[in-house]
Amino acid sequence: MSMYTAPTLTRRAFLASAAGTTAAMLPFSLALPATAGTREISLRAAQGGIRIVPPGETAAWLYNDTVPGPEIRLRQGDRLRVTVNNALAEETTIHWHGLRVPNAMDGVPHLTQAPIEAGGRFVYEFDAVDAGTFWYHPHQRSFEQVARGLYGPLIIEEREPVRVDRDVTWMLGDWRLTKSGELSKDFGNRHDIHHSGRVGNTVTINGRVPDGFAVRKGERIRLRLINAANARIFSLDFAGHEPIVIALDGQPVTPHAPEKGLIVLGPAMRVDLIIDMTGNAGSRSSVMDRFYEGLEYRLVELVYDGTPLRERAPDWPLALPANPLLEPDLKAASRNEVVFTGGMMGEMVAQDMGESMGPGTQGDRNSMMGGMMRMMHSNTAWFINGVAADEASHDMAPMLTLEKGKSHVIAMTNATAWHHPIHLHGHSFRVGSRNGQPTHNREWQDTVLISPREKVEIAFVADNPGDWMFHCHVLEHQAGGMMAVFRVA
Numbered sequence: 001m002s003m004y005t006a007p008t009l010t011r012r013a014f015l016a017s018a019a020g021t022t023a024a025m026l027p028f029s030l031a032l033p034a035t036a037g038t039r040e041i042s043l044r045a046a047q048g049g050i051r052i053v054p055p056g057e058t059a060a061w062l063y064n065d066t067v068p069g070p071e072i073r074l075r076q077g078d079r080l081r082v083t084v085n086n087a088l089a090e091e092t093t094i095h096w097h098g099l100r101v102p103n104a105m106d107g108v109p110h111l112t113q114a115p116i117e118a119g120g121r122f123v124y125e126f127d128a129v130d131a132g133t134f135w136y137h138p139h140q141r142s143f144e145q146v147a148r149g150l151y152g153p154l155i156i157e158e159r160e161p162v163r164v165d166r167d168v169t170w171m172l173g174d175w176r177l178t179k180s181g182e183l184s185k186d187f188g189n190r191h192d193i194h195h196s197g198r199v200g201n202t203v204t205i206n207g208r209v210p211d212g213f214a215v216r217k218g219e220r221i222r223l224r225l226i227n228a229a230n231a232r233i234f235s236l237d238f239a240g241h242e243p244i245v246i247a248l249d250g251q252p253v254t255p256h257a258p259e260k261g262l263i264v265l266g267p268a269m270r271v272d273l274i275i276d277m278t279g280n281a282g283s284r285s286s287v288m289d290r291f292y293e294g295l296e297y298r299l300v301e302l303v304y305d306g307t308p309l310r311e312r313a314p315d316w317p318l319a320l321p322a323n324p325l326l327e328p329d330l331k332a333a334s335r336n337e338v339v340f341t342g343g344m345m346g347e348m349v350a351q352d353m354g355e356s357m358g359p360g361t362q363g364d365r366n367s368m369m370g371g372m373m374r375m376m377h378s379n380t381a382w383f384i385n386g387v388a389a390d391e392a393s394h395d396m397a398p399m400l401t402l403e404k405g406k407s408h409v410i411a412m413t414n415a416t417a418w419h420h421p422i423h424l425h426g427h428s429f430r431v432g433s434r435n436g437q438p439t440h441n442r443e444w445q446d447t448v449l450i451s452p453r454e455k456v457e458i459a460f461v462a463d464n465p466g467d468w469m470f471h472c473h474v475l476e477h478q479a480g481g482m483m484a485v486f487r488v489a
């Protein structure tokens with residue numbers, strides 16, 4: 001991040017209107033139903049331009065000419081059919097992040113489908129099994145395609161949603177812009193791969209650098225946060241407000257106040273909040289991002305209207321109805337160890353933790369230095385159980401075969417000096433413990449953020465057959481080898 005100076009931003013108003021008239025104000029279009037029961041959408045990936053930092057236009061890659069791509073909304077139990085037209089000059093795919101879809105619809109090139117060639121077309125079709133906040137993005141060269149703007153929200157509405165005044169999506173984006181407002185073209189560079197990934201210098205909400213977000217005293221908002229950044233981790237502070245977490249990665253969780261009041265989102269993660277707007281009419285309140293120490297900044301301001309909606313916050317229920325997930329049986333579960341190694345300073349951490357970094361890197365200090373030198377001069381940087389995958393081909397033998405219909409524990413150790421948001425396709429899992437301590441809410445997630453030197457155990461029933469990606473969602477880490485395949489059979 002320090003490598004780039006932020007361009008001078010002309011702040012652009014991001015003013016949503018008062019309750020009831022917001023939809024038209026949101027900067028993405030709403031896809032409308034064709035017939036009840038099946039939602040038909042078409043997405044066209046193509047080059048275009050967007051106004052992140054007015055007055056200039058930034059060249060980007062877009063779905064249907066917008067960033068984010070259109071917000072796809074349907075109801076739980078409905079079916080979605082998406083025709084994708086690839087107008088890019090290179091291959092692409094779409095992955096439906098967090099949705100439990102049939103394997104052939106998962107959008108992983110070479111693993112679940114042939115990539116959609118330039119000028120080609122592919123039809124994805126699946127049922128919306130779980131309600132919640134999800135998103136879509138390419139899985140082909142995602143470190144570049146996502147960074148150029150290919151992503152969009154996918155909202156599955158509950159049949160009986162919780163009552164709120166407004167349901168709002170904030171898709172958080174992170175761009176590395178040059179002084180002239182162009183996207184920096186250093187996608188997948190070695191430095192980003194070996195460190196924290198491509199952390200940018202310009203954060204957007206729904207594709208715009210936000211200024212104010214209009215609210216009213218007494219209003220209750222369901223805020224769906226989606227982190228679409230390649231690498232940036234957010235830690236949001238809604239100072240003066242008391243947000244309640246009601247879902248993580250789309251899956252309902254016991255409503256609770258976030259730890260230390262901070263909403264932490266690693267790349268690809270989602271958090272659904274209920275926020276009662278308790279500020280005074282006519283006041284302003286900053287939403288800060290405090291993740292990177294010394295680099296705190298104001299994400300957006302909540303701008304209170306002069307007229308309250310109501311004097312007191314409503315006392316409507318907060319809990320969401322559960323999704324149809326199978327409960328893992330920990331006593332009967334198979335246990336599998338997964339160790340992450342690599343990255344800058346990784347050999348030191350791995351050695352401290354007594355972990356090997358795989359062939360040719362364990363042993364004495366000489367071979368350790370040799371391994372480090374080899375890594376520095378290639379884009380292979382990260383290992384799962386000693387193996388670095390080839391991102392370009394997605395060609396991987398399954399690392400684990402998990403018996404279908406059975407419960408499985410994956411005990412993960414982050415023997416590196418960096419954070420990793422680890423994502424499993426095709427399933428949601430319970431996060432059971434961190435460093436041996438049970439989690440408070442045994443939350444369901446599809447992407448779990450693991451701190452340096454942390455051990456995290458997850459558990460799930462492998463009920464979705466096929467070959468599924470298991471990878472870091474810092475997209476530069478994925479490109480540097482941090483991916484594997486779990487086979488459910």
Ligand SMILES: [Cu+2]
Binds near residue numbers: 419472473477478
């Ligand atoms: Cu990572």
